[in-house]
Amino acid sequence: MITTAILLVTAFILLWLLQRIARTSATELDLPPELHGATIAYSEKLFETMTPFHLLAKVDRIYRKGNMHFVLEFKTRARHRVYQSDIIELSAQRLAITGSCGLPVSVTGFVTTQVEGERQTHRVQLLDADQLVALYERRRAILAGTVEPNCNAGYALCASCSYRTECEPGAKAVHQREVQRYGQTGHLRSGG
Numbered sequence: 001m002i003t004t005a006i007l008l009v010t011a012f013i014l015l016w017l018l019q020r021i022a023r024t025s026a027t028e029l030d031l032p033p034e035l036h037g038a039t040i041a042y043s044e045k046l047f048e049t050m051t052p053f054h055l056l057a058k059v060d061r062i063y064r065k066g067n068m069h070f071v072l073e074f075k076t077r078a079r080h081r082v083y084q085s086d087i088i089e090l091s092a093q094r095l096a097i098t099g100s101c102g103l104p105v106s107v108t109g110f111v112t113t114q115v116e117g118e119r120q121t122h123r124v125q126l127l128d129a130d131q132l133v134a135l136y137e138r139r140r141a142i143l144a145g146t147v148e149p150n151c152n153a154g155y156a157l158c159a160s161c162s163y164r165t166e167c168e169p170g171a172k173a174v175h176q177r178e179v180q181r182y183g184q185t186g187h188l189r190s191g192g
Contacts, residue, residue, distance in 0.1 A: 031110075031121055032110065034070065034106075034108065034123075035063050035072075035110070037065060038063040038064060038065035038070065039063065039065075040062070040063060040064075041063060041064035041069060042059060042061070043060070043061050043062075044058065044059070044060065045062070046058050047059060047093070047096040047097050047100045047101070048096060049095065049096050049099025052099075052129060053133070053136050055092060055096045055099065056096065057089075057092050057093040057095075057096035059073075060072060060073050061073075061074075062097065062103075067104060068105075068106050069097070069103050069104060069105045069106065070106050071097070071105060071106075071110070071126075072109070072111070072112060073089060073090055073093075073110070073111050073112070074114065075111055075112070075113050075114070076114045076115075077113045077115055079113075079115055080118075080120045081113065082111045082113070082122045082124055086111045087109070087124050087126065088127065088132075090109035090110075090111070090124065090126055091109070091126040091127035091128075091131070091132055092132060093109075094107075094109065094126050095129055106126075107125060107126050107128070108123060108124070108125065108126065109123075109124050109125075110122065110123060110124065111124060
């Protein structure tokens, strides 16, 4: 009788612990519904492909749900926000994964931002391979000097760029913003 009671209590505790672990893993990062019940397929893994161009990408997490895989990137930020660079990074990771091992990866990706210990997960639509190739080709043309770069629409990025004094549209944009903000025309401070 005592043995049966001990076994029942042990089974109950084990069941409770297993349920708690399962519940914690599903909500640990405030995962969206698409990832509930998903398992971590890869963590901190490097993927490399040569097609359509050489690409090496380190992925924070890849979740698997059924046959589909989802990429997730962790970012520590001053506020919960997703940037275009996050979408490009996740899209490049998707391309590297599919190119290196042929895994089916969703066009939906996730960025988990952490602000002062609080986490939020944001759903993003990833770029396709053609869009990434276009970005790659544009970057090559800019570096080769055959295409002029566009002025960055993000004032903070442009203002802190160490090349802004060499970039006429960027220098003018920052200067105009400083005049609007401070009401004076002063020397452009180095954002280096």
